Amino acid sequence: CEVASGRSEWPAEVPGVAFIDLADASQPVREVRLAYGRRTELVAIVDNESVERLIPALAAGCGDYLFYPINPDELGLQWRKHLAGEGGTGARRPGGLAGHLQFEFPSRVQFVREVVAEVVEACERLAFSGSRATLNLRVAVGEALSNAILYGNQEDPEKLVRVVAALSAGSARVTVTDQGQGFDPQAILDPTRPENRERSQGRGLFLLRSLTDEVSFNERGNSITLTLRE
Incomplete structure (x- = not known):
């Protein structure tokens, strides 16, 4: 390093x-x-x-x-992602319609890059291509998956992460669901306020809201939906 x-x-x-x-x-x-x-x-x-x-x-x-400031857990996840490399891992894909992707995989970081790559590739074919929106989608989906693995399922390999992507011309909607207890997004501190800048809480959500057109959660707080429009 x-x-x-x-x-x-x-x-x-x-x-x-x-x-x-x-x-x-x-x-x-x-x-x-x-x-x-x-x-x-x-x-x-x-x-x-x-x-x-x-x-x-x-x-x-x-x-x-x-x-x-660097969170040790996030640094560890990043290092494991690096060690995992780019190889395919065979995330399970339940049947879906054209423009509708589904993935299900254990809470292991080696699945992140494969799933992100497939969502982005499908987005380039079906929703938008050659635009900043595609790169925003790659970062946003990767962040949501990492959060689901690390914070939602606490890296428990017995718990699954589910991804559902709905793609149409000029629009992408991706939902990431974990099997954790969930959280209250309204209780998350605003990381842009001076008193919170040295805290780790809220930075991922802040990034997701910066990159996408809409971020929403289910009532339990264990499922996030990201919407991007070209």
Whole structure:
């Protein structure tokens, strides 16, 4: 692992993972990507004030992100996701209609990239393509899946995560449901308020609302629906 902070400080050996602080404008993602190549996983470090730089950073070559202040559980999940790689894992797909995708899988992080990739690929074919909305969808669905695994099901492999995606021209609606106890989204602190900026609570929900047109929950609080329009 390395923290990329300037060309003169880049290590001679190519690291497996490099973290880029998006609060530091001197860290150009494209230059780091060119210097390290595709073998290095670039992870953006984002806080509430630099969140608007996340999508451009992902478009420039970052593969994932972490919120600052860094939550140890989220860091551990990120590391396990990196170790899992890109290989397929066979998430179960109950039968569905055209424009309607369903997935069901255990609470293991190695399923995240596969499911996100399939939802995004279908979205590009059926809903919208070549737009920022597609990248927003990739980040939002990945965040929702990670939250369902880590916080909803508490990484219990006996508990399942279910994903239902409804795609039509110019619109995507994705619902992620876990088997946890749920939570009250109204009780989540606003992470943009000065007194909450050093807290970890609420950052994922803040990001989801920044990336999508609509975020809604079921009454129990264990199912989130994300709606994006082109």
